[in-house]
Amino acid sequence: MKQAVTLKDLARELNISISTVSRALKDNPEISAVTRARVQKLAKELNYQPNALALSLRHSKTNTIGVILPELVHFFFSTVISGIEDIAYSNGYNIIICQSNESINREILDSKALFNHRVDGILACVSKNTTQYDHFIAIQDKGIPIVFFDRDVPIDASKILSNDFEGGYNATKHLIQSGKKKLIHLSGPEGLMLSEQRKRGFIQAHQDLAIPFSREKILRCGDEDARENFKIINDALDRGMKFDGIFAVNDIAAVGALQALKAAHISVPQEVAIIGYSDWQFSSFISPSLTTIKQNGNDMGRKAAELLLEEVHSKDTFVEPKSITLSTEIILRETTLNK
Amino acid sequence: MKQAVTLKDLARELNISISTVSRALKDNPEISAVTRARVQKLAKELNYQPNALALSLRHSKTNTIGVILPELVHFFFSTVISGIEDIAYSNGYNIIICQSNESINREILDSKALFNHRVDGILACVSKNTTQYDHFIAIQDKGIPIVFFDRDVPIDASKILSNDFEGGYNATKHLIQSGKKKLIHLSGPEGLMLSEQRKRGFIQAHQDLAIPFSREKILRCGDEDARENFKIINDALDRGMKFDGIFAVNDIAAVGALQALKAAHISVPQEVAIIGYSDWQFSSFISPSLTTIKQNGNDMGRKAAELLLEEVHSKDTFVEPKSITLSTEIILRETTLNK
DNA sequence: TATAGTCATGCAATCGATTGCGATAATAAA
DNA sequence: TTTATTATCGCAATCGATTGCATGACTATA
Known part of the structure; x- marks a missing residue:
């Protein structure tokens, strides 16, 4: 039962400092080609994987976005998730999904948990029973962008809604x-x-x-x-x-x-x-x-994620909230007469 | 746009050390009642929330379990998720969900991402196309327990299967x-x-x-x-x-x-x-x-999560893998004749 | 007036990785 | 031979929180 490999382990093994190992792994030209090669070789051998927690702490950036939605069982929401994943993954972000089960209490807990995990941003579809919004506003105030989707809310934030x-x-x-x-x-x-x-x-x-x-x-x-x-x-x-x-x-x-x-x-x-x-x-x-x-749930997810990442990336400069309304499409089948 | 409140902020404000603040917040009797009260009051006022990243790094414990499954759209899998959530939340754990979309490559990426996030354990239902299992075994070798559900795999690990x-x-x-x-x-x-x-x-x-x-x-x-x-x-x-x-x-x-x-x-x-x-x-x-x-997806999720948490909690002592097979139920409806 | 004993608090190391800056050695220029 | 330059690398602070140990003030005892 081995522990995970750390920079320290590599450094000890090669008898060099941690900082050198760190630099060597990212091909920093300040480190000699020989050392770089040795470090990279050992890292591969020992299957070194950087500790995402440490990185996040250091950079104050988790590369993670949180998603709060009522229930996963709905086909619509799972297509939204897929859309979100498409955009998130291709931009190097992971996502954490929380189901509120249409309960405002659960929603409040979820939003706190996401904040404590220091997600870089949040995508939220509020529960049917949500009539107050302090929990979201508190998070916005801490500088974490939130984009709402599917269900409208009286909050000054970007929104992707269906028409x-x-x-x-x-x-x-x-x-x-x-x-x-x-x-x-x-x-x-x-x-x-x-x-x-x-x-x-x-x-x-x-x-x-x-x-x-x-x-x-x-x-x-x-x-x-x-x-x-x-x-x-x-x-x-x-x-x-x-x-x-x-x-x-x-x-x-x-x-x-x-x-x-x-x-x-x-x-x-x-x-x-x-x-x-x-x-x-x-x-x-x-x-x-x-x-x-x-x-189009997939579209909604993609648009919402894109908008959120935009806000995440322009962390310091204020971004004017946008509201996007997506069109719907009629799917003609047998329960109506098609002329 | 305020940053999140840290122990350091509280300490500066009250003109005491960070360690005192930390102890005061958890009602350590070594700290005088007066100081404790002052700290706790300010913490509430400023809405202090501990940084989960820092805690996880310190304790080498994220209180998070990762879930890998093929697709969320399936009703069955979403009930499994609900079961997992029930157990996880009530034990103070959060969950990170990853969809493999039935792709082994995505599954490998997901498993790496979960490992890098240092989840305490993983629940996995492999994709249909998974024929090799190195990515899971590598994680097991690092001491992270994995419990498989729904689909059987030739790996020495606990499993919750349906009969x-x-x-x-x-x-x-x-x-x-x-x-x-x-x-x-x-x-x-x-x-x-x-x-x-x-x-x-x-x-x-x-x-x-x-x-x-x-x-x-x-x-x-x-x-x-x-x-x-x-x-x-x-x-x-x-x-x-x-x-x-x-x-x-x-x-x-x-x-x-x-x-x-x-x-x-x-x-x-x-x-x-x-x-x-x-x-x-x-x-x-x-x-x-x-x-x-x-x-019964909910049952499967609950059982799997329980088993996983058991293994997580007995981190150091070896736990013999268990295999549980859940019974199925026949739901009689109109497409068959009921005698 | 010393000395021991409490109580309250702070220092510093730690978790794993990053990074500015300083240090050392070797090499080149004067 | 002396000084300037460059290539390589390590020290230490940092992110936020925890915790063993040390420190200081104060009180009680002899």
């Missing part, structure tokens, strides 16, 4: 243009910015395309569980509610609705069309396959 | 017991231990239940893409192959098969029953919903 308004608008417009006129919307949590935006898009599209709109068209849907939404649509049908199109705030809700319609022997998309949001992995597998709005 | 043989056996048995007799198996990669085990279970169940078996019953399926498997089943049907039950090495393959059967107007489960493996998230959403073998 949820546009997504909701286009989804609704697609339903209307394919001949549906009595739409309902399964909406997300009130406080959550993205839910509100998608809902706004739904409403605006009604107005722009001169389709009557009323509040009853919006049903608050269950979070993250298809069964809940099954029940919601089922109840709506029982109440005799009439509709020929559904725009769901996410694909899970859409699937719940789809199952309720199937159970009620209502044909999709002929009688009722459905469009979801986020293009979850299963959306192309199910039958009928689900039309949905796709957010 | 793939049992899973394959039970899946096959279930099909047979529900009246199906002409089964086929969509199998995974040859080299991959878990594929081999599931296939073995398939074969063994035939023998035990006295159902004739032949090599043609095994079709090598495409990896990770439902469409490929659609084609494979489609071709089999075109060739006039007869079967009434399919055991797929994973749920993706099962879905591909399901779609091919649907397209051919073959009823599921009446004419052909299907059972998958892993209980992916979509498996309960699709229609008909997919019967599958569930591996």
Whole structure:
């Protein structure tokens, strides 16, 4: 059980000083070619690997960025991670991922842990329950840049957001243009910015395309569980509610609705069309396959990481926060009629 | 843009030495109560947070464990992560996650990065393409414990595996017991231990239940893409192959098969029953919903982390590697007949 | 008034690596 | 032969925190 090899070990072995070893390893011309060769040879033999901790301490730079996000299980977030990794790795950065599990307490702990690890910057998607932001602001104040993604926050920082308004608008417009006129919307949590935006898009599209709109068209849907939404649509049908199109705030809700319609022997998309949001992995597998709005998670991750690294590299000079809004794309599948 | 507060800052402010500050913060009785109070008050005011890097360097202990796994997008792996987090966090450990993307080169880089960060231990699920293991052995030799999970490896180390043989056996048995007799198996990669085990279970169940078996019953399926498997089943049907039950090495393959059967107007489960493996998230959403073998990822993560921490804590005394095999569970859904 | 004993605190080494500056030796120039 | 120059290399401080040991002041005892 050997310990890791250090510069000191190499120095002792070769009977020279630590500083010489250090310089020799980085081909410093102040060290004679002979010595350099000897050092490098031994380093290779003993498989010397520099201690990243010591380096980070010395340089006050960890070459690590922290990522805080709600949950990894979501397909969208894992594509965001991939995008972040692409940029981080190719720039020599490592990443530490923390899941908040949609808990603000966990989020606070995570942000402290990342700070204590002296990450060079943080990428964060706040939890649904985050209503105060002191923990982030405290970190910003210490000079560690933070870039937020996917969910908007009232903090003066760079942000990469998805255009949820546009997504909701286009989804609704697609339903209307394919001949549906009595739409309902399964909406997300009130406080959550993205839910509100998608809902706004739904409403605006009604107005722009001169389709009557009323509040009853919006049903608050269950979070993250298809069964809940099954029940919601089922109840709506029982109440005799009439509709020929559904725009769901996410694909899970859409699937719940789809199952309720199937159970009620209502044909999709002929009688009722459905469009979801986020293009979850299963959306192309199910039958009928689900039309949905796709957010490019990989792009979001890459953009966010790029922006963060920019801020990291211009450590001392102030950088004006940027807000970037990414467009969405509509993925046409079987749950809506394609004209 | 303030820098982070250090012991030195506190010491300067209070006009005492750094060592006194350090001791005062941990309530060392050698320091007078008055001084302790003053130090602690100021530390709170300035929001002092100890530099984790310096601590790690000093103690040669990072309280961090590294996790290497193929891909986060898989529902199974994200549940494993959750299990690992549960144990790690409650024991004061942080985790660093690396995705190998099923690439051995990336895996080698990741393992080096984790070593350089001086993680206290590593949890690893090797990529499909990993056929040599020097990078792991080199790390073990430096005294860093590694626990492997999910995929078996020819290394002398602790392992948490899923009983793939049992899973394959039970899946096959279930099909047979529900009246199906002409089964086929969509199998995974040859080299991959878990594929081999599931296939073995398939074969063994035939023998035990006295159902004739032949090599043609095994079709090598495409990896990770439902469409490929659609084609494979489609071709089999075109060739006039007869079967009434399919055991797929994973749920993706099962879905591909399901779609091919649907397209051919073959009823599921009446004419052909299907059972998958892993209980992916979509498996309960699709229609008909997919019967599958569930591996408890959370459990696997917890067990693996517990085992690793045990080894980490008994750093110097040798620990005999343990192998734990977790049982699987069959999730009955609509693609098989339940008697 | 010495001497021993407490109490509170500071010094300095340490973890592993980097780096400005000084030191030594060999060589070249005067 | 003496001085200037150059090539090579080591010393020591530094990053932030910990900790064994020494130091100083003060009190108590003889």
